[in-house]
Amino acid sequence: MPIRRLAETTINRIAAGEVIERPAAAVKELVENALDAGSTRIEVILAGGGIERIEIIDDGCGIPAEELPLAIERHATSKLQDEALVQISTLGFRGEALPSIGAAAKLTLISRPAGQDGAWRIDVAGGAITAARPAAGLKGTRAIVEDLFYATPARRKFLRSPRAEAEAAERTVWRLALCAPHVAFRLVSDERVLFDLPAQPEAARVAALFGREAAANMMPLEAQRDEVKLSGLIGPASLNRATTQLQSFVVNGRPVQDSLLKLALRLAYRDVIPAGRHAVAALRLELPDEALDVNVHPAKSGLRFADQNGVRSLVIGAINRALAQPVRLGKVALGAVPSLTLRPPPSAGPRY
Ligand SMILES: Nc1ncnc2c1ncn2[C@@H]1O[C@H](COP(=O)(O)OP(=O)(O)OP(=O)(O)O)[C@@H](O)[C@H]1O
Ligand SMILES: [Mg+2]
Incomplete structure (x- = not known):
């Protein structure tokens, strides 16, 4: 077979295989984005272990309407200032997470930066993008992931039970909540509130989670x-x-x-x-x-x-x-x- 360049969708699916190994990895990327956005409050809502649905709501800086298409494009990031990769102070820096999730699942971003009239939304499903359009939404960003790995059946086969995936995803949020005690965190899994923590001193956060x-x-x-x-x-x-x-x-x-x-x-x-x-x-x-x-x-x-x-x-x-x-x-x-x-x-x- 001759050597040929892979299609963008295929490239993203391959990257998704590395970056988004299981629902917990998608949860990690989305919460990290919410933290990088300077949020003071982050809510994570999981259904079916995150395989069915992951929703992350933050009150951070938001994504301007005109940048929504870029947010889901590979290797596009607002974070990397030092291209020598030495001074990296944000959790994200590669511009890979959202396109990877969008390649493997159905991803919706609804975002409204302070000062923008209303919210805008963009959808990407298995790599196919629906153009950005106005939507209802508060300041900050809502990211919704549905049917994780529906577009990458090879990966879906390796998922464990929803219960096991839920535990891994919950543990991921637990770890992230420990990283940022100054941020209020709420975690809901299959309609059960697992924790609902205010911004608090580090010792109190450790106490609450341990x-x-x-x-x-x-x-x-x-x-x-x-x-x-x-x-x-x-x-x-x-x-x-x-x-x-x-x-x-x-x-x-x-x-x-x-x-x-x-x-x-x-x-x-x-x-x-x-x-x-x-x-x-x-x-x-x-x-x-x-x-x-x-x-x-x-x-x-x-x-x-x-x-x-x-x-x-x-x-x-x-x-x-x-x-x-x-x-x-x-x-x-x-x-x-x-x-x-x-x-x-x-x-x-x-x-x-
Ligand atoms: N919750 C959010 N609030 C504000 N901006 C966001 C949010 N999520 C994503 N973005 C914007 O979308 C861009 C792309 O996000 P993505 O997670 O794909 O890449 P990244 O965070 O830059 O790097 P990495 O792949 O290492 O996570 C970010 O650089 C940021 O500008
Ligand atoms: Mg990121």
Whole structure:
């Protein structure tokens, strides 16, 4: 067969395969867009594990009507200022998420920036675009994704049950809500409100999302080494869990699943937690953009530290010190812990 250039729709479907692996990945991209838009309140509504429908409503800066077609075009972004990819301060930077979602699903964007008379909407279904037109809508953006992977049956076959996909998507929102405690977050899945959190201090957000037992026992932690700052809350060894689900890592405001940080956490607790059990921790690292490469993973969930040893020893040292001299946060510092209505935990252990 001769070499030929692929059609744009095919290119987007291939990209969708990398970027949008499952409903949780679409949820992550859309919430990240809402955070990048400077929203103060984000609502996520899921149906059928996000396979049927995902709706994200934000009150952020919105997309001007004339830019709506660009938003769903591949490699079009309002965010990337440093084309050397060093100074990346937004969660998104590639201009890939929306076209990827639009290639694999039915995507509707309804958006209204401050100062624009009304909202405008654009639709893209399996890569086919319907021209932008006026619509009803408040300031901010509503993104609706329906029938995820209907246009990419190869991917649809690999979806797990709606229940399993719902859990992964809910966990994704849980992680993002931990990244941005200054933003109010509401999560609804199959008409059940899983959390509804106001903008709040970080410790209160951790308390709300980790649950009462963890909240009452976790200890604050703070450390710095050169330009790298570590802060967060960690559980005492006795608060260990059967899974790593009550572990959250935020690096420069990004939710990450980083193997170096996970390993550092494990090593820090190695002598005090039995094998097969896992620590409870919410850790946040802040470091200069140039000390970090965020462009190493298609779903932006991994990153690379320039000084891996420095980061590892900062984390291990700080945790060891905190464990040696425990200071509990207690109820006073946390304030009232809002009660959550979470799904009953699956038999495998706590959900997060
Ligand atoms: N909720 C939103 N509020 C305001 N603008 C948005 C929103 N969602 C998307 N946009 C605009 O649409 C553009 C394209 O979004 P998309 O997610 O595809 O790319 P990105 O965020 O720039 O990069 P990435 O692919 O890494 O996520 C963004 O750069 C932004 O300008
Ligand atoms: Mg994005």
